[in-house]
Structures are given as C-alpha cells and as structure tokens.
Amino acid sequence: MDFWQGMPTHRLIVECSLWSADMVRFADDICRMDPYVDMYHIDVSDGHFVPGLLFFADLVTALRPLTQRPFHVHLMTTNPREHVPAFVEAGADLITVHVENGPLMPSALEAARQLGVSTGIAVGLDVIPQAVEPYLELADMLLVMGTAMGIKGIKPSALIYERIRRFKDMVLKAGLEHKVKVFSDGGIRDHTVSALRKAGVDGVVAGSLIFKSTDLTETFEWLHGLTLETGALS
Secondary structure, eight states: OOTTTTSOSSSOEEEEEGGGSOTTOHHHHHHHHTTTOSEEEEEEEBSSSSSSBOOOHHHHHHHGGGOOSOEEEEEEOSOHHHHHHHHHHHTOSEEEEEGGGTTHHHHHHHHHHHTTOEEEEEEOTTOOGGGTGGGGGGOSEEEEESSOTTOOSOOOOTTHHHHHHHHHHHHHHTTOTTTOEEEEESOOOTTTHHHHHHHTOSEEEESHHHHTOSOHHHHHHHHHHBOTTTSSBO
8 A cells, every 4th residue: 555656756745725625615626726736634623632623524425526636634533543434434545643642543543554544643743753753654644733733824833844854854764755754734834835845844734825826826836846955946
C-alpha cells in the first residue's frame, strides 16, 4: 500500500480543507477545486478532544461520488478507534490520528491499516518530536499542527518552521522520506507557506488561501512553484 504512488514528488502537495468550503454548496466548491487540488482534508472533531463539532461519516459518504481525489480524514476525537470503521466505509483513503491520543493512537492506526487505508500521525503544538519517532513505521504522513486544534483563522505559532525542520530531519534519518511525508496544517497563508516550504514541508492543508482566491490557476501555479531551497518561485 503506497499512498503516495502517483502523487507529485517534484512540487508542494496541496490538500483542500473542506472546513473552509461553503457548507451550503459543498458540491459546487469541490467542482471548483477539483482541477487543482491533490486531495481533500476532512476535519472530524467530537467537542471533547478539541472545541466544537465537525464533520461526520455520512457527509463523507455523500461527498465521495463527487471526486476521484483522495479523502484525508483527520480525527480529532477522544476515541479515534471507534470512528475508524465508519470513515473507511464512507470512503476515506487516509486516516490521521493524534499522537496525543496516547496508547489509543497506534491501535487506531492499525485498525485503519487492517481495513485497507493509509494512515497519518497528527502532532499538536505541545508535542515534542521525539514522541512520534517510535511510530514512524505506522505512518504515511506526519501532520504537524501550526495552530491550536479546532480553531481556524488564527496566526500560526512562530515555532512551526523549526518544528517542520525537526520532523523532516527525523524522517530523513529514518530513511523513510519516500514513504512518510511531512505536512503542515493551520495558519496556511500567502505569507507563511513560502517559509514552510523552505523549512522542508512536503505539503500543506490549505483553506481560506485557496477558497478566497480570485484566480485559482495563478494561486496554484505559485504554490506549485515554491521550492525547498528558497521557498520562493522557481
């Protein structure tokens, strides 16, 4: 199972966060984004693990026929293992669980893998990178949070760039760079994404940056042109 087979290796990978879509017009927004994005990011929260309530499996089932792009379900829940089967059945291609779930995290990832989907490990701002290292073999993605979970529209932590470097170095030292990609989620703006790319990020979860764009072709040409060396247009 290689989630990244067929994905671009020479440029930034862009996930579209459906949390930023017009929730009355999901189908229209997916149609608008589909020619540009690499995958869709679906946040799930239970009101306990993080504030607020977000998407559920029936919504994923309804959206699944609208696109062939992969669905990445990001579980921000107290009991992720319990939610895995429903989201796999709904059409998730990748399920990410937070390392903050402690011993529940590896069991949830194993359950997802047994059901045939790829897996990611999400890392909140307060988690030290070493906490993830023992579990790298279980992951296809490290989702590094740049803001507090469950809250959008806030500035990213100033520490996010160094954290990206450290997680990327960890993956490289383990020889897993072709299997485990490092993504940044939260605070993805036109003035932050360049520095994230320069820090070594493989992909970003973009919300308002793309949904508020008046020229998606131009916006994605810019995103795809960001280089690891300079974080600027190549």
